[in-house]
Amino acid sequence: MIDPDIRLRVRRILRGERRQDDLDRIFLYLRTRHFGRESIQEIGDFVAHRDRRQKGPVTRTARDVFVSFRNWLRTTQGLPFTAEDIIRAANANLRIATADQLRSRLDLRPEVVKSVLTQAVRKLERGKKLTTREERVFNYLGGAFIWNPAFTDHSIFDDLGEVLRQNGYLEEADEASFETIRHFLSLYVLTIMHGSALLMENGDLAHLQAGFRNKEAKLEVKAHLVSQDFSKPVIVPLCLYWTSLEAQQHSNLCSSAKQNGRVLWILGRMGCFALRSSPVYGDVIIHPLRILSFASGCHRCFESGHQK
Template sequence: MTFDKGLRIRVERLLAGAHHARDLDELFLALRQRSFGAKLVREIGDFSAHRQERDQGIACKSIQNFALLMGFSWRRDTARREGLPIPGDIDDFLSTSLAALEMDHDDNLRATLRMPRGQVVKLLRSAHRKIVDVRDGQPVFSEELSPKERAVCDRYFFAVPLQWAFDEDNLVGDLATCLVKNRLICDEELEILKTRGQEIAVFAMDRMHLSSVPLPGGTVATLHIGREWADGDENLSINAHIPVDIGRPNVFLMTLLFKTRCRVEHWLEPREFAEALQPASGIIEPVEINAAGKLQVLV
């Protein structure tokens, strides 16, 4: 195979586990212009390229989408709990549904809607144009939606899925695609690349510099975590009450999502939890699932 010799050396070091952060920086920087549609590789390459912007707190599109959806859900759920009118702006439905769509896996689209992403966008925009009012947090349409419009609205307008598509498997898969298409790796080496997934994910998390994204202050997230055990699939439901109004809450939450593939179900008030969970430093570090299957906060 033909390849860029300098980049190939960095790939070899990565496969051997002898790489440095600079090796991954150079790989993502080079591949951002040759990503073949792999947006995760392109975004991390952008962050490596714009270090100064990253240090100033500019977040990538994926993180912005996630923060937008969490804020949207928090406002609505808080109103429901306190018996207040559920807030809703006509434009909110389009912005949040498009954000949810961007975060949704292509496999999910094929399995649920059976239509290409571009068609889903057109249908969401078409349905949005028919909204004339918002009552009790739900859109009111000027006319009946078509069956396809109804299908995409049921998935994105009425039940916004906070599914985090930026997980380790997606990232390694996109990187593998780029390396193969750029002739920087051979098929026999792809399984070795998968074993480096956690190291690549940690690098990506650092480059995304998540602490720039504002999350709703004074809230606590309840996370329901699904985990695949060594002896088969098993859903593990854990309530993790996490204050998000402290030092670097979004780094904490996003690292949690990366490691456990969990999703945010709803928000709770932090009065009874914040004082107990907030360490003296004001920063919560990443979490893991320990051997007993419990959520362990590493502080």
């Protein structure tokens, strides 16, 4: 059934009016009518409860990336880790990795990678030998640090259009008008996420901040994840929402146009060093792990890796 108020707000946006309260109401309405589009439910949840997020794709992505990074850092710096740590990181990396990353690294479809990883874990728990393919999948997912945003402005725009169509609020004749809201929607999501906080599994809060400190000078929302495994904090600036908007074109939201690129600062026992990473998507493999036997503990064989 069409809601007259929502229909009015959609038509108003399509006519060119730009009111935040219209999008607030639309996302709140669609959060229970999203047809499986997670981004729409997530933005609606941010509108309803933005102070502290404990669930949803953005929180899940931040937690998974933190697990991936912490596992990678501990293994590269020689800190103790367990088989359970590696399995947890492998499952987190599987959720983070894009289909393109899995095809590039493993030449396998995501559903195949998931099946192979499940089988590899079962065999390792029983002390059985892995096949070459199982070992390759486990090495990558268990030994890599993978990072990706939860959403991009393009994915949210596409999802909103599809959900509005399926709910009967957007027709074919509206497509050109709907296209004009793209930048407004991108900025709206930026402001909705900025200032919120994610509750991490260790009880820490990761605060979300809008900015443009990246090589492309594009507007984004980051969370700063902190690990306390070393004598000094390890800070990971993670992009969770990436936009195609250039900061200089929206200078009212930016306090500075100076760019130094994305830098991942690692503060550890050996001092500090910087790892320059790709702006949005990426993975780093320093030494993939070969876990040969759970019964006798974790055996590591370090291989030379490469950064994509």
